[in-house]
Every structure is written in C-alpha cells, then in structure tokens.
Amino acid sequence: xxxxxxxxPPLAEFALRMGDxxxxxxxxxxxxxxxxxxxxxxxxxxxxxxxxxxxxxxxxALAAEAEGRGRTADDxxxxxxxxxxxxxxxxxQPNGDFxxxxxxxxxxxxxxxxxxxxLTQSSEVRVAEIAEKASKEAAYHLERSGDLVIRLGDxxxxxxxxxxxxxDFLWPYTGxxxxxxxxxxxxxxxxxxxxxxxxxxxxxxxxxSILAEATLKAPERSYAQKGxxxxxxxxxxxxxxxxxxxxxxxxxGAKW
Amino acid sequence: MSSEWPLWEVFxxxxxxxxxxxxxxxxxxxxEMAIHNARDVYTRRNEGVSIWVVxxxxxxxxxxxxxxxxxxxxxxxxxxxxxxxxxPDEVGHM
Numbered sequence: 068x069x070x071x072x073x074x075x076p077p078l079a080e081f082a083l084r085m086g087d088x089x090x091x092x093x094x095x096x097x098x099x100x101x102x103x104x105x106x107x108x109x110x111x112x113x114x115x116x117x118x119x120x121x122x123x124x125x126x127x128a129l130a131a132e133a134e135g136r137g138r139t140a141d142d143x144x145x146x147x148x149x150x151x152x153x154x155x156x157x158x159x160q161p162n163g164d165f166x167x168x169x170x171x172x173x174x175x176x177x178x179x180x181x182x183x184x185x186l187t188q189s190s191e192v193r194v195a196e197i198a199e200k201a202s203k204e205a206a207y208h209l210e211r212s213g214d215l216v217i218r219l220g221d222x223x224x225x226x227x228x229x230x231x232x233x234x235d236f237l238w239p240y241t242g243x244x245x246x247x248x249x250x251x252x253x254x255x256x257x258x259x260x261x262x263x264x265x266x267x268x269x270x271x272x273x274x275x276s277i278l279a280e281a282t283l284k285a286p287e288r289s290y291a292q293k294g295x296x297x298x299x300x301x302x303x304x305x306x307x308x309x310x311x312x313x314x315x316x317x318x319x320g321a322k323w
Numbered sequence: 324m325s326s327e328w329p330l331w332e333v334f335x336x337x338x339x340x341x342x343x344x345x346x347x348x349x350x351x352x353x354x355e356m357a358i359h360n361a362r363d364v365y366t367r368r369n370e371g372v373s374i375w376v377v378x379x380x381x382x383x384x385x386x387x388x389x390x391x392x393x394x395x396x397x398x399x400x401x402x403x404x405x406x407x408x409x410x411p412d413e414v415g416h417m
Binding site for chain 1: 328349350351352353355356359360362363364367
C-alpha cells in the first residue's frame, strides 16, 4: 500500500506526519488534566502534553513553509478534516484507564526518541534543528514512561493485569511506525529521514527489555493496523477533532 | 491512590544558589519516581540544576515543646555576632 493521498512535497508530508502525531497525542494526554490518579502524575502528563504541542508547532510550521501555499500551522491544526491528518493510529486511540495511557506513551516514546535522534542527522537543516530540540524532551518522556510501565507492570496483581490488557490492546497499532511508503522512499533518497523499518531493531530491543522487567508479555501476533500516515483513520479521530477544532469552526478566525 | 504512596521532601539547587533548598513535598512510590515527580512539579520553569529527595519519615525534627530550652539561650548573646571588628577600608564590601 504505497498510494500517496496527497500532492504535497515529501518534506511537507513528512512534517505533517510528525506534527500530527505529536498534536493528537498531546491532545489525548491533555484530556487527563485534572483527572489523573495523583496530582504528581497530573502535572507530569500535562508537561508531556505541552512538550508535544510545542513540537507540533515546529513541525506544522515547517509543513506550511514546505507546502508554500500560504497556510499556517494553525490552519493545519484547526481547519483540516480527518482524512487530512497524517498521525499514527496509535496516538488517536482512546486514553482508556491510566495504565493504557502510560503504555501508549511508552510504545510511542520508544519509537519517537530513536526517530528524532536519526533526524538530527537529516540533510534538511530545519528538520535536524527541530529534532535536536525535541529529542531532549523525548528522552525524558521515554525515561518516565518506561519507569512507570515497570512499576505498574511489576506492581500489584491488578496493575499488572491492567498493563497487560493495555499492551494487548495497543500492540496491533505499533507496526505502523515501521512501515514505509512511497513518501518514505523519497525522504530516504533525499537523506531527509531514516527508513521507518530501520528504527525497528532499537525499538524492539528497548521495549523488550522494559516489558521483561515489567513482567509483561508482548502478544505473538504480528498483524498491524495501518492507514494513519495516508489519512485513513479509526473512528476516534473525528471526535478528537470535533473537540479540538470546535472554536475555530464555529467562530472562524477567532483570536485570544 | 496517592495516600498509599509515601511522602518525600524535595530540595532543589537553583541556577544561582550554592545550597539545596527545601521547596516542598510530594508523593511517589519510590525514590526514582520521586525525582521524576520533583522534576515535573518543581523545575518546570527552569528553576533547578540538581534535585534531592528524602522520605519525609526519615526527617528527624526538633519538638515544638522543646523550643524554649533549645533556642531561648541564644537570645541576647550579641558577642556571638562578629560585629565588633573594624573592617579595614581596603577589604571593601563584605
């Protein structure tokens, strides 16, 4: 499936994929604000959400610039419909319980950090600069989410079972991170981004060691849900956009 | 849930401060997570360069009822303050 549902330059398409993934995960995490099981976790999740929204601004601004049609980062965030979004399916999955949110963050962070580290070597200097800044934040996110996965997985009977359920639920959405399409091929050729599959060994090694310490077991099945990168999403994204975009849709151009 | 987690006292060494200062307390399941939580709760505005955490239950405090015997004897002992020396002009500001 390497059909490209876009006529954007590959760099713009890539920046949208990174930016949309950060935006949707940031929004999902922000849903916990005021609802986390402990005040300390509430603040930590909000910090993570803010880091991701900050990275979103950089990526979507780059997408706007690379597209060159006068759109802005805000236009991308607030005025596109579901099929225009390029985020990974993993990050749009509902928060579920706190354990699932932590597990989703960990599975994402374990991909995000090696991806950003590879991007610091990008031939495109604007990509390398964003990656340099974002990788410091991602390194902390990964440390924190990994520590939480270990503590909850190897915690009480109930926390262990909840983490295992979360892992089983999210696992089919992890494969998409490592599938390349025609856009990825062009990005690799131009030295802008690494081949998605090249990130898999590091991800598997890190996830494997954390899960082992957490006494959790990754599912055997290898079927992967995919489509997010070309705008084919699960039913959940529409609800996220309805909430996120309501103000700009109801009151176009509203500022504060 | 947080009531099941032990309380930790947090000390931060600031950008310009030499000493770690007590900044508050928080809950965490263990020392490592306490450091993480302290980072997220107390250093989000770039306040710190180093964090200490210590279990609140490990802090030994003086008893308020002992206040008199402990501290009153230090009253009116001005000779314990080094204010009776003439500082030479060359020393400048101290």
